[in-house]
Amino acid sequence: MSAQGLQEKYAAHSACFGCGPANEKGLRIRSIVQGDEVVADWKSEPHHEAFPGVLNGGIIGALLDCHSNWTAAWALMKQAGADSPPCTVTADYSIKLLRPTPTNGVIHLVAKPVEVGADRAVIEATLMAGGKPCATCRGTFVAVKPGHPAYHRW
């Protein structure tokens, strides 16, 4: 298990709300490769809640979206045998909320690629908290081409 997050390694200057190491007001998730999966541990702040003790569903989506996007970038890099990941963007993501997500402990994210194409990957991810799965995500993430505003943003 690498101790370094994909974001720190490949996008240290990113200020993305969800995953930019350089965004002091962002969620700053650190997505770490662990075998065939990508994992992250995260702790919420009070203003991320929906109501006291429970994480907001939009923040849940933001965590899973950015974590899955990095899982896709890593999967595409690995498949291509490249030294660095392509810049990927979200095409779509679907969130299912299974139960309230408690905020009094660590939030754990696990993601894995389920389809990897030439320029896109489908990722499935789960958010665990309090020892239980609280939300799932399935999303499609696409490597952008030159000319797209997200090209070379990392």
Place this chain on the structure above:
Amino acid sequence: MSAQGLQEKYAAHSACFGCGPANEKGLRIRSIVQGDEVVADWKSEPHHEAFPGVLNGGIIGALLDCHSNWTAAWALMKQAGADSPPCTVTADYSIKLLRPTPTNGVIHLVAKPVEVGADRAVIEATLMAGGKPCATCRGTFVAVKPGHPAYHRW
């Protein structure tokens, strides 16, 4: 068109990340009934971006999730002929990102109920920016029963 947001009217003390009037670090959307739809105008701050000039996809989901949840609460209230909305929570939501969402102007949300049952509603919503649809959302929102942690949270 009511000038008052549903949140201010029915949940003034809510500190929800997406829609709580009392959350100074939240998105503080104001969902306003306009005929058969519910609309909101919102302006991003720099830390909500994915990269300079473009809104983060997780924030897009958070905006559409909370705005759609209030649209569901309003639709269920209207159908029941009630004086106040039930407390609804998100069961699921799916986001499609159609193009980068520019942050240099107002973000406009439009939502409408497409299925309204006894205790749940399916809502479709669109996020417009720069005169174009940039994202869509379809979600299911459920009125919780006594004993659920979200019951009587508003």
